[in-house]
Amino acid sequence: MKMSDPSRGLHRRRFLTGALGVGAGAALTACTSNAPAAPAGGPAVAPAPAAGGSAPGTPVTIGFSAPAADHGWIAAIANNAQAQAKQFPDVTFEAVNPTNDIAQQIAAVETLINRGVDALVILPNDGSQLTRVGQQAMDAGIPVINLDRIFDSPLAYRTWIGGDNYGMGVSAGHYIGKRLRDAGVANPVIGEVAGIDNLPLTQERTRGFNDALATYGFSVGPRQAADFTAQGGQEVTANLLQAAPRLDAVWNHDDDQGIGVLAAINQAGRSEFFMVGGAGSANAMREIQADTSVLKATVTYSPSMASSAVALARLVAQGRGMSDLAEPEVPASITLASATITKENVATYLPLGFES
Template sequence: MPQFTSRRGLLFGAAAVSAGAVLTACTSNESDDEPAANDQPAADDKPGKAVTIGFAGPQADHGWLNAINDNAKNRAEKYSDVTLEITEGSNDTAAQIGQIETLINKKVDVLVVLPADGKALTQVGLKAMRAGIPVINLDRIFNSPQAYRCWIGGDNYGMGLNAGTYIGEKLKDKPDARVIELAGLDNLELTQQRTQGFDDALKNYPNIKKVARQAAEFTVESGQAKMAQLLQAQSKFDALWNHDDDQGVGALRAIEQAGRDDFLMVGGAGALSAFQAIKQDDGVLKATVLYPPTMAASAIDLARALGQAKGVSGLAEFEIPASLTLYSAVVDKENVDQYMSTGFK
């Protein structure tokens, strides 16, 4: 999952299925007969000035990160006036800085950057901006607002808040309800933000007590190992919030191996496997809270708009906003079909 992000900016209430479409009515070249699905730009515009967008992301060693790359590539392919220059991606900051400098030297029109480390890559963001290349900073935020023209990303605090509220509403009539939390990497600020949001939501439900928390590492293996520990330590609880659907695959394996089905589980991010399990509704996983990778598609839309000196349809301003925080919608059996096409593998 993303290494560093912020709640700064507008609370932009675009659900994952429309995270791109809301932003793109001013930038599409599709006909009015085309559906405004996740991979389909909204219809309202004709091809314009040709724009070359440089895209630099981290190594796709996680389902969410791979989905970020796929969303960017697929969105760019929808536009006949967009050329996407994409780097190989790296979790090594020096390597990623070198890749971005190559894009700067190629004189791309706009840069979209999801930095492996926002702090470490701030200087190269500043370099691009000073070279006259506007930067869309995707999710992991640079230290200086001068290093980007627009930031777009997820709401980690909102993930925890919405997960806690969902669980709270399910357990509000249960006396002495007990919940546990399977967090991500504790050295990441995003993990702390998610936990804080979760704890703040539970304050509204005095009958609910969080009795255990274990940090995993956003991997299937760590999810399975840490969940097994939680299950062994907690013989009785009513709900589990797992921060990440990738590690949730492992958590569900541990739950199945332990033969437990006496609680409800809420996941995080929006993996296809989670959506499928929620729809099937024959296990403990009842919902997941989105951290939509469709933000990468929206970043391409915003980059195209910048390159063509356009604003965002639906807003009165001539310019695109300085920041957009996407909404962490809760997906359960009632609305899972709406989001199924956005699920990542």
């Protein structure tokens, strides 16, 4: 997962299976995994039309590398990238085997470089450790679209596209803050189930959450960090609930891990608070739509960014820009927005959801 501003050097993955177009402003966001009800990552949603260049252009080959699809959001990333590439008759899509091994991913990208692909779309396992191979591609004249987890140096990529982790926290904080303020709750106890604390993306989500809550005069109370898995979410939430006999609201950073979070809440028989999720999985959205649990909203971090990354790679490789912009070149960075999904608007977003 990566974060709001590429200059911050944040890293990451995450949720929602939309294939938004890369128009003047690509929007929407999301993350999550486990036992999918549909094929891993859910079915890829119909991709958006080509941004700024729907007419066929020079034939190009786009190489693609991403981590293993052991998480619903990551699976949706791969599905969306492939589905988007199929929309272009002038694109040959070469995806290397997904892997969570850093050395194997570097070797796979080097293979694509040696084949002389026209552009690369790379979601690195670790942006820092793959910076060198990204720069290697750029030095070889192959433009790199850096997806989500950002490389350490802008010399390693032509364009970065990813989600807004700080914005996720802000969206969650405003939803919780406004709901509690409107209900007249004084001195609320607000819990937080974070992801992996040493990841910049988690730190950004927490910072945005704190900043938004502060505008209402609220602050975070009990906080536990999990590991973006259902098992981890269940374990840390059980601990959080034991330590907090009263809660008014909870934000869980990730809908994949949210499966375990909800399981712990149900096992404890707690229902005095409401919860906001993170990423926008179809599972979470169905729960919100049913309105039978504490989960009342989720904030997005959309894997549709992979569809947009392929569309951008095509345009860059063909020397084209985005038709809705005045500039003839594709921008150097695009940050997706984080939407808040509630019962009122969930029907609009549900077709974009990915399976956890």
